[in-house]
Amino acid sequence: MAHFDLTIRLAGENGEGLLTVGDQLAVTMSRMGLQVYTFQNLPAEIKGGASMAQLRVSDTPVLSPGDKIDILEVWNQENYEIHISDVSEDTILLYDPNETTPDERAPRRSYPIPLDKIAREEIQAIRSKNVVAWSIFLALLGVEKETAVLQFHKSRWSKRKESLEANLKAIDAGYAYGEKLVEESGISMRLPVDPHAEHDPQMILTGNTAIGMGSLAAGLQFYAGYPITPASDIMEFFAKQLPRFGGVIVQTEDEIAALAAVIGASFAGRKSMTATSGPGLSLMVEEMGLASMEEIPLVIVDAMRGGPSTGMPTKPEQGDLELAVYGRHGEAPRIVMAPTDVADCFYTTIQAFNLAEKYQSPVLLLSDQHLSHRSETVPPFDLERVPKVERLLPPLPEASENGHGADGNGASPNGASGNGEKASAKEEAHAYERYAFTESGISPMAIPGVHNHPYVATGLEHNEHAHIDYSPRMHVLMTHKRYQKINGVLDEPAELLVKEFGPQDAELGVIVWGSTQGPLLEAMQRLEAKGHKVQALIPRMLSPLPAKQIQAFLDRVQQVVVVELNYTGQLARMLQAEFCRPVLRFNKYMGMPFTAGEIEEYLESILVSS
Amino acid sequence: MAHFDLTIRLAGENGEGLLTVGDQLAVTMSRMGLQVYTFQNLPAEIKGGASMAQLRVSDTPVLSPGDKIDILEVWNQENYEIHISDVSEDTILLYDPNETTPDERAPRRSYPIPLDKIAREEIQAIRSKNVVAWSIFLALLGVEKETAVLQFHKSRWSKRKESLEANLKAIDAGYAYGEKLVEESGISMRLPVDPHAEHDPQMILTGNTAIGMGSLAAGLQFYAGYPITPASDIMEFFAKQLPRFGGVIVQTEDEIAALAAVIGASFAGRKSMTATSGPGLSLMVEEMGLASMEEIPLVIVDAMRGGPSTGMPTKPEQGDLELAVYGRHGEAPRIVMAPTDVADCFYTTIQAFNLAEKYQSPVLLLSDQHLSHRSETVPPFDLERVPKVERLLPPLPEASENGHGADGNGASPNGASGNGEKASAKEEAHAYERYAFTESGISPMAIPGVHNHPYVATGLEHNEHAHIDYSPRMHVLMTHKRYQKINGVLDEPAELLVKEFGPQDAELGVIVWGSTQGPLLEAMQRLEAKGHKVQALIPRMLSPLPAKQIQAFLDRVQQVVVVELNYTGQLARMLQAEFCRPVLRFNKYMGMPFTAGEIEEYLESILVSS
Amino acid sequence: MAPVAEQKPPRKITDYRSENRPTWCPGCGDFGVLSALYKCFAQRGLDPKEIVIVSGIGCSGRLPEFVNAYGLHGVHGRALPIAQGIKLANPELTVVVVGGDGDGFAIGGGHVPHAVRRNVDITYIVMDNEIYGLTKGQPSPTTQAGMTAVSKSPSMPKMAPYGVLETPLNMMGMVLTYGASFAARGFSGKPNDLVEIYHKALDHRGFSFVQALSPCVTFYDTYENWKSIVKPMPETYDPTDRAAALQLAMTEDRFHLGIWHQGERATYEDLVGGVREQVKEETQPHLQQLFKMFM
Amino acid sequence: MAPVAEQKPPRKITDYRSENRPTWCPGCGDFGVLSALYKCFAQRGLDPKEIVIVSGIGCSGRLPEFVNAYGLHGVHGRALPIAQGIKLANPELTVVVVGGDGDGFAIGGGHVPHAVRRNVDITYIVMDNEIYGLTKGQPSPTTQAGMTAVSKSPSMPKMAPYGVLETPLNMMGMVLTYGASFAARGFSGKPNDLVEIYHKALDHRGFSFVQALSPCVTFYDTYENWKSIVKPMPETYDPTDRAAALQLAMTEDRFHLGIWHQGERATYEDLVGGVREQVKEETQPHLQQLFKMFM
Ligand SMILES: Cc1ncc(C[n+]2csc(CCOP(=O)(O)OP(=O)(O)O)c2C)c(N)n1
Ligand SMILES: Cc1ncc(C[n+]2csc(CCOP(=O)(O)OP(=O)(O)O)c2C)c(N)n1
Ligand code: SF4
Ligand code: SF4
Ligand SMILES: [Mg+2]
Ligand SMILES: [Mg+2]
Helix, strand or coil: CCCCEEEEEEEEECCCCHHHHHHHHHHHHHHCCCEEEEEEECCCCCCCCEEEEEEEEECCCCCCCCCCCCEEEECCHHHHHHHHHHCCCCCEEEECCCCCCCCCCCCCEEEECCHHHHHHHHHCCHHHHHHHHHHHHHHHCCCCHHHHHHHHHHCHHHHCHHHHHHHHHHHHHHHHHHHHHHHHHCCCCCCCCCCCCCCCCCEEEEHHHHHHHHHHHHCCCEEEECCCCCCHHHHHHHHHHHHHHCCEEEECCCHHHHHHHHHHHHHCCCCEEEEECHHHHHHCHHHHHHHHHHCCCEEEEEEECECCCCEECCCCCCCCHHHHHHCCCCCCCCEEECCCCHHHHHHHHHHHHHHHHHHCCEEEEEEEHHHHHCEEEECCCCCCCCCCCCCCCCCCCHHHCCCCCCCCCCCCCCCCCCCCCHHHHHHHHHHCCCCCCCCCCCCCCCCCCCCCCCCEEECECECCCCCECCCHHHHHHHHHHHHHHHHHHHHCCHHHHEEEECCCCCCEEEEECHHHHHHHHHHHHHHHHCCCCEEEEEECEEECCCHHHHHHHHHHCCEEEEEECCCCCHHHHHHHHHHCCCCEEEECCCCCCCCHHHHHHHHHHHHHHC | CCCCEEEEEEEEECCCCHHHHHHHHHHHHHHCCCEEEEEEECCCCCCCCEEEEEEEEECCCCCCCCCCCCEEEECCHHHHHHHHHHCCCCCEEEECCCCCCCCCCCCCEEEECCHHHHHHHHHCCHHHHHHHHHHHHHHHCCCCHHHHHHHHHHCHHHHCHHHHHHHHHHHHHHHHHHHHHHHHHCCCCCCCCCCCCCCCCCEEEEHHHHHHHHHHHHCCCEEEECCCCCCHHHHHHHHHHHHHHCCEEEECCCHHHHHHHHHHHHHCCCCEEEEECHHHHHHCHHHHHHHHHHCCCEEEEEEECECCCCEECCCCCCCCHHHHHHCCCCCCCCEEECCCCHHHHHHHHHHHHHHHHHHCCEEEEEEEHHHHHCEEEECCCCCCCCCCCCCCCCCCCHHHCCCCCCCCCCCCCCCCCCCCCHHHHHHHHHHCCCCCCCCCCCCCCCCCCCCCCCCEEECECECCCCCECCCHHHHHHHHHHHHHHHHHHHHCCHHHHEEEECCCCCCEEEEECHHHHHHHHHHHHHHHHCCCCEEEEEECEEECCCHHHHHHHHHHCCEEEEEECCCCCHHHHHHHHHHCCCCEEEECCCCCCCCHHHHHHHHHHHHHHC | CCCCCCCCCCCCHHHHECCCCCCCCCCCCHHHHHHHHHHHHHHHCCCHHHEEEEECCCCHHHHHHHECCEEEECCCCCHHHHHHHHHHHCCCCEEEEEEEHHHHHHHCCCCHHHHHHHCCCCEEEEEECCCECCCCCECCCCCCCECHHHHHCCCHHHHCCCCECCCCCCHHHHHHHHCCCEEEEEECCCHHHHHHHHHHHHHCCCCEEEEEECCECCCECCHHHHHHHCEECCCCCCCCCHHHHHHHHHHCCCCEEEEEEECCCCCHHHHHHHHCCCCCCCHHHHHHHHHHHCC | CCCCCCCCCCCCHHHHECCCCCCCCCCCCHHHHHHHHHHHHHHHCCCHHHEEEEECCCCHHHHHHHECCEEEECCCCCHHHHHHHHHHHCCCCEEEEEEEHHHHHHHCCCCHHHHHHHCCCCEEEEEECCCECCCCCECCCCCCCECHHHHHCCCHHHHCCCCECCCCCCHHHHHHHHCCCEEEEEECCCHHHHHHHHHHHHHCCCCEEEEEECCECCCECCHHHHHHHCEECCCCCCCCCHHHHHHHHHHCCCCEEEEEEECCCCCHHHHHHHHCCCCCCCHHHHHHHHHHHCC
């Protein structure tokens, strides 16, 4: 079967339900065993404004939003104007003739679909317009009608019992219209699937959902957060799910309170996290420093959006890297990672929790609006792949190893409860070194209610016992401890630190981070097809930077390009700071993700000129 | 007259008044025409703990705290233990025999001074202990008693009328004791001053006070702040002074409110500022981004203290540079400067206001605890040296050029008030482009109540008219505008951007920033005396980095050392990021300023090995 | 705020419409809050260049963009301190703060007591819809507890599938307790009454608080319910009696509309003015004098 | 908090003294607040390992260091949300928050209403000295207005040379208005009464607020004054009547000591517990089920 790769774009007024059509098409195709990748471009307002849903479908994994539109459907004139310059002569344009008047820019194959009219007049239910639109697409794509009906019954739409009848009528009308269109136009783009064949199970979900699932898999027990686009749906996911896993979720009064609550919960022994976007992360800066200083494990997800300030809440940008790495007064190290695609959101999140617990450190996970909100098909997650890690605890007195305060009133054998041996219990408590100097810099962390080691975590400089101590010597020792500990991350397995692609003898090396991986890999495939060699390094770990792996990569290549979705080249700057090796920068900052074509073209221009 | 250079250290229990003795000694010597530089090392508690006041006096400018103690006076055993390892065999030790028992570590010349006893028994007023201590020092230094009495009457002490008599008795007792000591011991260290001779007027004041004065000279009209060590005294200075200069000061509920109020006041046309330390700056990150986005002029002083987190509130550290430069979500440029000594605090503050107004940008001024709280003698400030700059305003309709809302009810000729020509007034208003694209990136800023150009500043991405606009094109254009504008700073006169010292043909180049200048210059003097050549570059402008001047410096030298009061080398990293030139780092992170000796020794080791 | 004495000739409502059409959902309560503001400004004949409208983030926070006046659309929750800075910088300006229940009483809640106690002469209009509108319908500090709100909202089941676990805050009681010198409540469904309330708020010297009930028709449509339960203040009500106001606020079965409290207290500007010498133009001699103190 | 039923044998006060000697100025009110806490813990026989004391920054914020118990000395103003996180993470713990008037009602003021409405079972002791102690004596949200405080303080003339321009906030009135289910006031000069108040606060299920008058003898010595004016609650006082409590709070001529209000309301933990299925140990099948929903 020939390689199948189809990109459909829907564009219309925000709030009219077109996102639902896109979503349902994606789910339907995924359920039929195809690979899907969606891309939405929305205004920040609740209703009104131009909004767009794109979906790319293939029989092989999809890596990027797609830069060649096969079908464009516009619901009104405004959206016609916005998108018409993106069509090629092979694009099929579908438009609502009552809302839109195509002109000479329209492609050869332009067909009217009076969606509104069909819904209003034939079905007499404007709410079913979505189902009509969806059905027409399925018909165009050669999906049998029974299959469509089956999929409809599995969909969210079928939940609305009161409109069931109208929706079934909408499928009929959509198929009638769609099949007529196929017949008259001769368009034929059968999906390469046999609806009756079995296929491997796969999920379709967003990056935010994958982060939510990864957190649960990692053992999340406490979530606190404050709504913010594009992170809110992580919280909403937990609102429903976390209690089912025995955890607690709180919507706090602001982001400062959210991180504070997370610090408290982690201090008390629970795996804890919050998720936010740039403005919220900015507000968390002071407390991130506290968590570094008190060595509190926790995970912060930053779903990056266009900045600065309130900026562009519904658009992606990789603009928060430096804030994540350097956003702290005083010298407070932390761990920063970036997932690269929806599946990676799941596994990286587990790793983030593992590292947080292991290194007793805040871990930041930098996602972006595109990764947060796009849907991708992924194989079911493998729960064995990344085993859970727990924090280092002091040894427990024998008879009471059964968890949180479960040993009741401190009836431990060493006299923590009776009045008799109090002195020794207290001495034992005082002997405890919360911040003991160890080779790794990691010290066993006592848990209130569990260990008989009361100590007071403080954000002031302190000694091993957590007692306040500003002596020059202690500040030096503790600064070393904090950095030595975090640098231990660099001894983790290489695959946790970086991903590498392409032939190791390629002279051109490309470095990207986060969700730019997909477009880069697709660009590399295309370049390879043209006979060009490129190798790529993707640091999953952004702080501390994996020095060994990056240095080896830099040593292998003649030229390095850093491709980033920001203006100043934040990773490029960090790399130059660390390795003193000048890099080329290719930056996009338009509130849109990279397309494979853009990267392909840029790399080709370099390959050709050198 | 031979070069005179004397370092006196006083050490005792915090809260016992020893800081006052140090301060008054400094003031007295300054008033006698000597050059003075003080250094305090305090605990963060209100009372209790070891505290130290050091003062260095010379007949030529003093550049650093001094690393050779000539006289050490300890008030108790704890402080004896802390400081005894810092004495040389030439040090004179003075100790209270009722509190301290010197041992074999005491220097040859150790003398008891029963301060407490003299105050209690001879004067019968323990509160006069300070005056006794002060008088003994003056006697030791060969100051005539009449001069001491004269100086006493000019001092803060003389304000307390009820203790006047006791204090005069204290001077007598102090002199009696001091003169006896001189006689018995043969110590003689006459100050090189003729108390009857005229000398050039000079001031003695702290960095914080100099920043306060600089702000007033620059035209500050609005201050909002929240108390925090070591910045609080800037606010306290303004509490008294700003109203006298027609300005308004508010102590807000927190730092977020402080910066918010400053943003508001500047939007309304007033020169505005706040001052804080690390924890407060961390809280201001979100609003600093807002000010960048809305292009609001303002000044933020960050008096850096030891971090991370609450850290070491009374100790200096240069740990906030990266927060100042990179602490923002999204790509928001700003201006960051660092004053180098007390006099420079004055002039740099005026420049900070000038740049804020000119570039319509937040300007951060990075001072540190040592610079904030030390006193230095300086020549009276020259009010002509840095002329005031005002922000670019749109032209005013003729008859109403008289300032803030002073034109009353908008009775301007073009119909801003009557009902007749309303349409045209509104059109004119709408035509205004708050964020007009200009060659410099600087756009005229309309002031409410003054200009008939109502516009809405927004933290969302916007167009020239300040209307919300997330289009890819507009985000690109505005990102460029914001960066182009700030990069204009690099065309300012070189002396505003960097300071350079030492012979331009020296092979070793040293880069430092902020208050490390003094110890470096003293180290360079000593090295020069030994025949070593070193040149230094001190960027006053830290963001944007003065690329041209730094590149030229890097090109001139064989080897570069960056000396910083932090652990990771934050400026070193910024330099490598920008210039891809590896630098050597010399870092101190003990909550103490550099001494000249430390830098001298390090540089010498490099000079010798290369 | 211009003292009432200096009455200016009225203007046209269109003088206050900006080029930006409101982006709110059709039927949103915020339209009523806005149109009442146009009307009030027009009746007072305020010069657009002497008005500043300050907001944070939220659907409600977009309001300044729709008014032909100066405006500052800042970050979430900080409108009050920004507005105080503006007013203190130039007391001649009419400064109005608008924003949502979340903006004002969640993230911004720490600033309210201090704005009240400082008593800077600004007017604060909270557009209370008992929900977070712009972020698509999470519970706010005023959302009703339990399943009440959840059952009435298309979005709430996402964030509060098991009910809203916190009890709502009582804004009116809070500002009265903080010592507000002016507090009132209006309803976007009664825009003419709102105009009157705005007038009184703007006339008042000092911090004026206006709770404007303004339904979010998309995520939590309280319009019909509120319409049926709002009522005027009790007949015998005395708005100078803070204790009575507070008592009513804490016990009322929602929602009395009107002036809840008005009292007299010096504004911060007044107090500052009292201590400030006006020497703006001649700083040099003062500075020289200051230098002398350190010699 | 352990339910009262599970009474434990008392312990010695010395069990709760840490190795760190208090660093407060001699005579500071905070000593009384602390010693009452030792006594209360000892009488309850609480296991030090099951106590967590949370604070922000301030002289008062140092208290946890002096107690042999778990503690979290965080950043300025955030003790309440940290403490809620701790308690929700492990409801078995006894969680006490301590801090200053500035920490709690200036920078931290935004968290108080939400701690109250969430009603997590923690005890919040505000050490009110009407001043910023640690930063050396600037006015706080509770400092008296005008020149009153200025004339009595050695530091205040620096920050408020022309008087304190803001009116003070009324903490007790505020927490009552927020809906506190427990509110009380004590005085460090009467440590035995404080012990009783602590007991009631710890017995109470839900958020308990304790205003502990605790003079700063160094920067604003109110000790003698307070000693002369404090008095017990009125004889006929009914602490279950919130309205009456609020009325007294708003009108009192400082300072009634005792239990101001106690009521019943479900805690957040209770409500969360009601919706939470205890499946901690076996997440895998639940996850697999969740995956299916996305297939
Ligand atoms: C620091 C920060 N946190 C979160 C957000 C996201 N956010 C925008 S508006 C809003 C709340 C909106 O609710 P409300 O204030 O009641 O206004 P409404 O939309 O209901 O008018 C939130 C949480 C933000 N912009 N900034
Ligand atoms: C973010 C931040 N801002 C300011 C400070 C400085 N600071 C420390 S304690 C304090 C206030 C102390 O007053 P209060 O809370 O009343 O406690 P007290 O010392 O009176 O007990 C301030 C402003 C800080 N540590 N962190
Ligand atoms: S979401 Fe609600 S508050 Fe926002 S504009 Fe729509 S109706 Fe109004
Ligand atoms: S400064 Fe005041 S509050 Fe702080 S320890 Fe001293 S007396 Fe107590
Ligand atoms: Mg709202
Ligand atoms: Mg206090």
